Every structure is written in structure tokens, then in C-alpha cells.
Amino acid sequence: MKLTLKIWRQKNATAQGKMETYQVSDISEHMSFLEMMDVLNEQLIAEGKEPVAFDHDCREGICGSCSMYINGQPHGPRQATTTCQLHMREFNDGDTIYIEPWRAKAFPVMKDLVVDRSAFDRIIQSGGYVSVNTSGNTLDANAIPIPKEDADEAFNAATCIGCGACVAACKNASAMLFVSAKVSQLSLLPQGQVERKERVLNMVDQMDKEGFGNCTNTGACSVECPKEISLENIARMNRDYLAASVTK
Amino acid sequence: MAAKSALLKSSLAKKYWMSLTGLFLILFLITHLAGNLVLLQAPEVAAPAFNEYTEFMTTFPLIKIISYVLYFSILFHAVDGILILSRENRNARPIQYAHSKPQNNSIWASRNMGVLGTAILVFIVLHMANFWFKYKFTELPMGAGDLPDMYGLVVASFQEGWYSAIYVVSMIILGFHLWHGFESSFQTLGLNHKKYTPVIKVIGKVYSVVVPALFAIIPIYLFLNS
Numbered sequence: 001m002k003l004t005l006k007i008w009r010q011k012n013a014t015a016q017g018k019m020e021t022y023q024v025s026d027i028s029e030h031m032s033f034l035e036m037m038d039v040l041n042e043q044l045i046a047e048g049k050e051p052v053a054f055d056h057d058c059r060e061g062i063c064g065s066c067s068m069y070i071n072g073q074p075h076g077p078r079q080a081t082t083t084c085q086l087h088m089r090e091f092n093d094g095d096t097i098y099i100e101p102w103r104a105k106a107f108p109v110m111k112d113l114v115v116d117r118s119a120f121d122r123i124i125q126s127g128g129y130v131s132v133n134t135s136g137n138t139l140d141a142n143a144i145p146i147p148k149e150d151a152d153e154a155f156n157a158a159t160c161i162g163c164g165a166c167v168a169a170c171k172n173a174s175a176m177l178f179v180s181a182k183v184s185q186l187s188l189l190p191q192g193q194v195e196r197k198e199r200v201l202n203m204v205d206q207m208d209k210e211g212f213g214n215c216t217n218t219g220a221c222s223v224e225c226p227k228e229i230s231l232e233n234i235a236r237m238n239r240d241y242l243a244a245s246v247t248k
Numbered sequence: 249m250a251a252k253s254a255l256l257k258s259s260l261a262k263k264y265w266m267s268l269t270g271l272f273l274i275l276f277l278i279t280h281l282a283g284n285l286v287l288l289q290a291p292e293v294a295a296p297a298f299n300e301y302t303e304f305m306t307t308f309p310l311i312k313i314i315s316y317v318l319y320f321s322i323l324f325h326a327v328d329g330i331l332i333l334s335r336e337n338r339n340a341r342p343i344q345y346a347h348s349k350p351q352n353n354s355i356w357a358s359r360n361m362g363v364l365g366t367a368i369l370v371f372i373v374l375h376m377a378n379f380w381f382k383y384k385f386t387e388l389p390m391g392a393g394d395l396p397d398m399y400g401l402v403v404a405s406f407q408e409g410w411y412s413a414i415y416v417v418s419m420i421i422l423g424f425h426l427w428h429g430f431e432s433s434f435q436t437l438g439l440n441h442k443k444y445t446p447v448i449k450v451i452g453k454v455y456s457v458v459v460p461a462l463f464a465i466i467p468i469y470l471f472l473n474s
């Protein structure tokens with residue numbers, strides 16, 4: 001198929017960017033979206049032009065790096081799917097596709113479609129861990145009995161790949177879904193109890209410092225999340241934070 | 249360290265206050281509506297009853313205290329919502345998308361709470377200027393029940409078509425605000441439960457249709473009977 005691509009081009013973090021238009025042809029419906037981008041870049045290189053910079057790594061939906069805002073939605077039109085897992089059969093011959101970087105003050109554009117998501121790393125550093133003594137007689141995690149329901153919920157929260165689609169989708173550029181998933185995956189388990197209050201206070205504090213917006217419960221994050229992280233995590237974090245700020 | 253500002257300055261704290269003041273307004277609207285429905289009765293019954301209700305609401309000490317909580321809630325909710333939440337949230341995305349399809353992931357009301365709220369605020373100012381201010385700061389003529397004639401003022405106001413129309417439109421706006429706001433306020437406080445959340449959502453939808461509709465019937469009824 002033949003496609004018209006409108007892509008955000010920006011030389012570096014300080015340059016003014018703008019949308020540019022490109023044509024690609026001979027795109028197979030079996031290609032992934034990133035393979036289509038590879039075709040475009042080969043074409044640009046052959047023409048002596050600068051290829052489009054974009055983040056990607058695993059190309060199998062687990063690393064969370066392939067951030068692209070495609071036709072008005074993060075990771076494109078298909079639900080529960082990362083850009084690398086999106087196939088060109090979702091589009092039609094002759095389509096115009098808009099491709100933009102995540103837009104958020106806390107995710108500055110570095111180049112073209114690449115944004116700096118280290119704000120997420122700093123949030124994790126502020127509390128997304130459990131302190132375990134590793135002096136030799138460490139308790140085997142599997143030896144601690146955990147109700148299946150809790151284990152499942154913790155696991156579901158832990159499937160968050162830190163892609164940032166929730167922030168990109170949110171009209172407030174809020175990071176609540178990500179942060180609440182990272183808070184929940186630990187606070188649901190016995191190992192996470194010791195630091196439970198500090199964790200939620202510190203991670204929310206860091207989230208605010210990074211300049212993400214405030215949650216207004218539109219639910220856009222969960223709809224666009226490739227891992228379908230539930231809004232229940234946000235409610236849990238709201239609850240935990242309230243309890244921690246009253247008692248700590 | 250983080251805990252100190254947690255209940256005042258954090259992003260979640262702003263939302264807790266938004267939610268608590270919003271829920272208080274939701275409760276208030278029920279009592280307000282219950283009193284107003286008197287207006288749908290025949291004038292001989294409604295006139296003294298409504299004037300007595302007005303007198304009671306403005307003099308009974310407990311109600312007076314609650315009314316101050318109410319004024320505070322409206323102001324706090326509006327300032328927090330517009331000056332803080334809406335403004336901060338706009339700043340969190342300095343460059344907008346060239347092409348965006350938010351209708352695919354969220355409902356319209358949820359994305360326009362600030363605009364809807366501002367319209368409600370304009371309505372509240374107009375509403376208070378016409379009734380509350382006149383009652384408190386001007387001499388109303390005496391009416392049924394030998395009391396200042398609030399009933400007469402209300403009926404005369406709603407005989408104006410444009411004035412009634414503003415009320416009806418404002419109630420539709422309130423309905424949209426609460427269509428999202430009701431359930432949102434529970435989520436904000438973390439009141440989420442597999443069993444109860446679906447019930448809360450249904451109550452919220454029913455409330456946001458029925459309460460504004462009943463409010464709106466009053467001006468329509470008084471206008472048509474004028």
C-alpha cells in the first residue's frame with residue numbers, strides 16, 4: 001500500500017520542530033509499524049536525508065520504548081498494543097498517518113520522535129523498591145504465603161512496561177497510572193509493607209516535582225495503556241496516599 | 249518531609265479537596281431541591297410554605313453554620329478547580345498534538361470539567377445576586393405567611409422567559425459536570441471496591457440526570473403557569 005506520513009521533525013532538544021510530509025509505497029500489510037518506519041528511513045538515507053529518529057528496542061511489546069503518537073492515539077488505533085506490535089493491516093491504502101512524539105512538559109523531545117522519559121526513572125528511584133537484607137540467609141520469596149488474588153493483582157500492576165502512553169494520552173499529561181501501578185505492585189505484597197507509606201509519599205512527591213499534571217479521572221490512560229493497567233491502581237494509590245499523609 | 253505538604257500542596261491533596269467540596273455540594277443540592285419542590289404546589293399552599301422555608305433557612309443557627317461551609321466549598325472548589333487544577337494541567341503539556349482523538353478514550357464531560365464548572369459558577373453568581381442578595385440586603389415586600397415575599401420574587405423572576413431559559417441550560421450543564429464528577433469524586437478518595445463501585449456509578453448517573461431535571465422543572469412550570 002501507499003501511505004502519506006506526517007511526522008514531527010525536530011533537530012534537537014532546543015530546536016523548533018515542525019510536521020513534515022513523506023510518501024512511502026510498497027508497504028506490506030504484514031509489516032509492523034516500526035518496519036514501515038524502517039522502510040521510510042532507508043528511503044530517506046538513499047535520498048541523502050536525515051532519517052527519522054525513534055526509540056525502539058525489543059520490538060515484541062515488552063520494553064516500552066517505542067513511543068509514537070499515531071493518528072491521534074498513543075501506539076496507534078489498536079487497543080492493548082504497542083507500536084512495535086501494531087501491524088500495517090490496521091491501515092488502508094492511501095491513508096494519511098500522523099506520527100508525533102509524546103507531548104508532556106515532563107517528557108521533553110530530544111530529537112524527532114524521541115522523548116526523554118528519565119522522569120519515570122527518578123520516580124522509581126524515589127521509592128519503587130523493597131529493601132531486602134542480602135546477608136546470606138535471605139528468605140525465599142516463594143516461602144511467604146500470599147493469597148492468589150493479591151498475587152494476581154500485584155502481577156497485573158507489574159506488567160506496566162513504563163512506556164509513558166498513559167501520560168501521552170492524558171489531557172493533563174498526568175503520570176498517575178504509571179506511578180500507581182508501580183506503587184501497587186509492591187504495596188499489594190507482604191514484602192512491600194515495611195516501606196509502604198514512605199514509598200507512596202515519596203513517589204507522588206517526585207511525580208509532582210517532575211511537572212506531570214493532576215489526575216481528573218478521565219480514564220484515557222487505562223484505555224490507551226498497552227498492558228491495560230486498571231484504574232483501580234489509581235484508586236488504591238489515592239487511598240494509600242491519604243492514609244500515609246494522615247498517619248506519617 | 250513529603251508528608252508535611254501531603255495534605256495541602258501535593259497534586260493528590262488538591263484532588264481530595266476538590267472531591268470533598270464537590271461531594272458536599274452534591275449533598276447540599278438534595279436539600280436545596282427538596283425545599284424548592286414546594287414551588288410546584290398550588291400558589292395558596294406554596295406561597296406561605298416557601299416563605300416560611302426561606303425564613304427558616306436564613307435564621308436557624310445550624311443551617312447558618314452549614315451555609316458558611318457551603319460558601320467556602322463553592323469558592324474553594326472553584327479556585328482549586330480553575331486556578332490550580334485546570335491551569336496546572338494546561339501547563340503540563342506546553343505543546344499540543346497536531347492530531348488528537350481524545351473521543352476514542354474518554355467522555356466529553358470528563359475533559360471539560362473546568363469549562364462546565366466555570367459556567368456553573370457564572371450561574372451561581374447570577375442566582376445568588378437575584379435571590380440571596382435581594383433577600384439579605386434589600387427590603388422585600390411582605391407576602392403570604394406575613395413574611396418577606398420570596399415566593400413572589402421567585403414567581404416573578406421565572407415569568408421572564410430568558411431568565412427561566414438560563415436556569416434550564418445551567419441545569420443541563422450541571423448534569424454534564426456531575427455525569428463525570430459524581431463517580432470521579434469517589435475514585436479520587438480511593439473509595440473503590442469491586443462490589444460497590446458499580447453501584448456508585450449507577451447512583452451517579454441517576455443523580456446527574458434526575459436532580460438537575462427536577463430543578464429545571466420548577467422554572468419551566470412557573471413560566472408556563474404565568
Ligand code: HEM
Pocket residue numbers: 215216217263264266267268269270271273274277325326327328329330333334361362364365366367368369425426428429430432433434436437
Ligand atoms: C453545585 C455545583 C457543583 C457541584 C455539585 C460540583 C461537583 C463536582 C464533583 C463531585 C467533582 C469531582 C471531584 C473529583 O473528581 O474528585 C467536581 C470536579 C470539578 N469541578 Fe465541580 N462542582 C460544582 C461546581 C463547580 C464550579 C462552580 C466549578 C468551577 C468554577 C467547578 C469546577 C470543577 C473542576 C475543574 C473539577 C475537576 C475535574 C475533575 O477532577 O474531574 N465545579 N465537581
Ligand code: SF4
Pocket residue numbers: 064159160161162163164165166167177178181221224225226227228229
Ligand atoms: S501504565 Fe500502561 S501506559 Fe502507563 S507506562 Fe505503564 S504500561 Fe505504559
Ligand code: FES
Pocket residue numbers: 055056057058059060061062063064065066082083084085
Ligand atoms: S520496541 Fe519494545 S515495546 Fe515496542
